[in-house]
Amino acid sequence: MFHELKYEALIPGWADGTLEVTHAFYDSKALKNAIEVCLLENERKLSCIAAHLDYKKISIEELSKRNPKVTLGFFKVRTVFDVKFVEENLKDGL
Numbered sequence: 001m002f003h004e005l006k007y008e009a010l011i012p013g014w015a016d017g018t019l020e021v022t023h024a025f026y027d028s029k030a031l032k033n034a035i036e037v038c039l040l041e042n043e044r045k046l047s048c049i050a051a052h053l054d055y056k057k058i059s060i061e062e063l064s065k066r067n068p069k070v071t072l073g074f075f076k077v078r079t080v081f082d083v084k085f086v087e088e089n090l091k092d093g094l
Helices: 028-040 046-052 060-066 068-074 080-091
Strands: 009-013 055-059
Touching: 009 060, 028 046, 055 060, 060 068
Parallel strands: 009 055
Antiparallel strands: none
8 A cells, every 4th residue: 555655654643733753654765865864954853754755644533533542552651650551551451
């Protein structure tokens, strides 16, 4: 499917515009070029690469309608409370 679409990347994103660049599918040459441009611009944030790619955004919300567990794949563990949340959900079989 990816190569049939003629995009350099398929990047999951949220309705607010936030992209999940670490969960994307990339054309390797295009990704390498985008990273090189970011480094030349002295940009160290991974989110920079999207600005240098022809990509298609895949709606995480739309994916979640098909399978609610999808959103857990994007859950960020930052605090002790987040760890507890994950532990409880794992116990419940989510």
